Amino acid sequence: MSITSAFQFGALVAAAVFTLIRLPPAMKGRNPVLFWGLAATTVGVALSIPSIYLPVDALLGGENRANLILRYATYAVVTLIGSSAAAAFRAPMARSMIVGLPGLSVLAATVIATTVLFSMCDMPVSSPGLNGYMNQESVWAYAVIGRLYPAYVAACLIIPAFRVAATVRRPVLLRIGSALIGLALAENLIWSALWVTGQQTGVWDYILPHSSVIVLAAGLGSVALYGLALKQRKKQSLLTSNYIR
Amino acid sequence: MAVSARSFQNWRSAVAPGESNAELCRRTGIKRSTLGQQIVRGKVSEITVVRVARAYGKNPVEALSDFEEYSDLLGGPWRPSPAELISQVSYICILQVILARATSSGAPQRPDLDKHPHQNAIRSWFEAVDPGDLRQRLSTKTGVAPQNISAQLSAGRLAPELAVEAARIAGASLPGGLVATKLVTPGEAGWPRNGQQEALAALTDSELLFLARDRLDGVGKQLRKFEHDVENDLTLLENLG
Numbered sequence: 001m002s003i004t005s006a007f008q009f010g011a012l013v014a015a016a017v018f019t020l021i022r023l024p025p026a027m028k029g030r031n032p033v034l035f036w037g038l039a040a041t042t043v044g045v046a047l048s049i050p051s052i053y054l055p056v057d058a059l060l061g062g063e064n065r066a067n068l069i070l071r072y073a074t075y076a077v078v079t080l081i082g083s084s085a086a087a088a089f090r091a092p093m094a095r096s097m098i099v100g101l102p103g104l105s106v107l108a109a110t111v112i113a114t115t116v117l118f119s120m121c122d123m124p125v126s127s128p129g130l131n132g133y134m135n136q137e138s139v140w141a142y143a144v145i146g147r148l149y150p151a152y153v154a155a156c157l158i159i160p161a162f163r164v165a166a167t168v169r170r171p172v173l174l175r176i177g178s179a180l181i182g183l184a185l186a187e188n189l190i191w192s193a194l195w196v197t198g199q200q201t202g203v204w205d206y207i208l209p210h211s212s213v214i215v216l217a218a219g220l221g222s223v224a225l226y227g228l229a230l231k232q233r234k235k236q237s238l239l240t241s242n243y244i245r
Numbered sequence: 246m247a248v249s250a251r252s253f254q255n256w257r258s259a260v261a262p263g264e265s266n267a268e269l270c271r272r273t274g275i276k277r278s279t280l281g282q283q284i285v286r287g288k289v290s291e292i293t294v295v296r297v298a299r300a301y302g303k304n305p306v307e308a309l310s311d312f313e314e315y316s317d318l319l320g321g322p323w324r325p326s327p328a329e330l331i332s333q334v335s336y337i338c339i340l341q342v343i344l345a346r347a348t349s350s351g352a353p354q355r356p357d358l359d360k361h362p363h364q365n366a367i368r369s370w371f372e373a374v375d376p377g378d379l380r381q382r383l384s385t386k387t388g389v390a391p392q393n394i395s396a397q398l399s400a401g402r403l404a405p406e407l408a409v410e411a412a413r414i415a416g417a418s419l420p421g422g423l424v425a426t427k428l429v430t431p432g433e434a435g436w437p438r439n440g441q442q443e444a445l446a447a448l449t450d451s452e453l454l455f456l457a458r459d460r461l462d463g464v465g466k467q468l469r470k471f472e473h474d475v476e477n478d479l480t481l482l483e484n485l486g
Contacts, residue, residue: 034485088484090477164481169474174481181485220485226478227486238468238475 037080180219370425
C-alpha cells in the first residue's frame with residue numbers, strides 16, 4: 001500500500017467512524033449539523049479515492065458527475081463544520097463570513113460557478129481528480145474554485161482556532177482539540193494555495209488534504225473526550241473549588 | 246531566581262555533613278534529577294533549601310538567611326503587622342467571624358484557618374503591604390517588568406526574591422512574603438500563634454464588614470471571569486463535541 005492510499009483510506013476510516021459515532025446523538029437531536037458535516041466528509045473522502053470514484057462514476061454515466069458530487073460534498077463539509085467551529089470558538093465575525101449574508105453569498109456564487117463551469121467542461125471518460133483534463137481551461141477554473149472556497153473558510157477560522165489553543169486557562173483537551181482543528185485548517189489552506197499557484201507538490205497533493213481530515217477527526221475526538229470527562233465530574237458549586245483565589 | 250550552587254554546597258556540608266546527593270534526596274523527597282540539574286546549572290531554588298533545612302531539623306527561614314541574597318532575613322523586622330496577618334485569612338473565615346459575631350449567643354467561635362486556606366494569599370499580602378506604588382518600585386529595583394509581577398500575582402505565586410524585596414521596599418516583615426507564597430509556614434517565620442485570630446478579633450464590626458466586602462468583591466470578579474470561561478468551554482463542546 002502506497003503512502004498516498006494509506007492516507008486516503010486512513011482519512012476515510014476516520015471520517016466514517018466519526019460519522020457513525022455521531023449518528024446516535026444526532027438522532028436524539030444533539031448537534032445534527034456536526035453529523036451531516038461528517039457524513040459529507042465521508043462522501044467527499046470516499047469519492048477522492050480512485051478505486052471508489054471509478055465505480056461510482058460508472059454508475060452515474062461515466063462522465064465525471066461524481067466529481068461534481070465530490071465538490072458539493074466538500075462545500076457542505078466546510079460550510080457545516082465551519083459554522084459549528086465558528087460558533088464553538090465564539091467568533092461572530094468568522095461565523096458571519098461563513099453562514100452570514102457575506103458567507104452565504106460567497107457560497108452561492110461558488111456553487112453557481114462550479115455548476116456552470118462543470119457544464120462547460122468536456123469530460124467524456126472517468127478520470128479521478130480530473131487529472132486527464134487539466135489542459136481544458138474550464139476544467140482548470142472549475143478545479144480552482146473547488147479549492148478556493150474551502151481555503152476561504154479555513155482562512156476565516158484559523159485565527160479563532162489558534163486563539164483558543166493559545167489560551168492557557170482553557171482546559172487542556174479543548175486547547176489540543178482547537179490546535180488540531182487549526183492545524184487541519186492550515187493544511188487545507190496550504191494545499192489550496194500550492195495547488196492554485198501551480199506548485200508541483202507531488203505526493204503532498206494527496207497527503208495534505210487527507211491528513212487534514214485525520215487531524216480534524218483527532219481534534220473533534222479531543223473535544224469529545226473533554227465532554228466525556230466533564231460528564232464524569234461531579235457537579236458542584238464553583239465556590240467549593242479551588243478556582244477562587 | 247535562586248541561590249548559587251556553590252554557596253548551597255558550602256551550606257549543605259555544614260547542615261548535612263558527609264551526606265551524598267542520593268541520601269539528601271531520599272531524606273528530603275527531592276528528585277535526584279531535579280537537584281542534579283539545579284547544581285549543574287549553578288542555581289539552586291529556595292524551595293530546595295527549605296526542604297533540606299526541614300529534613301535536617303533546621304528552621305527554613307534561618308537556613309535562607311545563611312545565603313547572601315537573604316542575609317537580612319532575620320535582621321530586619323520580622324513581626325507581621327495586623328494587616329499582614331489578616332491578609333492571610335481566607336474570605337470564608339472572615340465571613341465565619343462575621344456570622345459568629347452577628348448571631349453569637351455564647352463564646353465567639355474561632356475560625357478554622359487550616360480548614361479554609363487562603364487560595365491567593367500572596368496577592369492579598371501584596372495588597373496589604375503595598376504603600377501605593379509597590380509594583381512600580383519593585384519593578385525598578387529588580388528589573389522585572391510590572392506586567393510580569395502582576396501575572397505572577399494573578400497566578401497565585403511570586404518568586405521568593407521578589408517577595409522578600411517587596412517586603413524590604415514596603416517595610417513589612419521580611420519573611421512575610423515567603424509565608425504568603427507558602428514557601429515557609431507562619432510558624433517557621435516566627436509569626437505568633439493565634440496571631441491571625443487575634444488580629445481578626447481586634448477589628449471593629451464595621452472594619453470587619455468592609456474587609457469582607459472588599460474580599461467578596463475580588464472573589465466575585467474572579468468568579469465571574471471563571472464562569473465566563475466555563476460558558477465558553479460549554480459553547481465549544483455544544484458545537485463540536
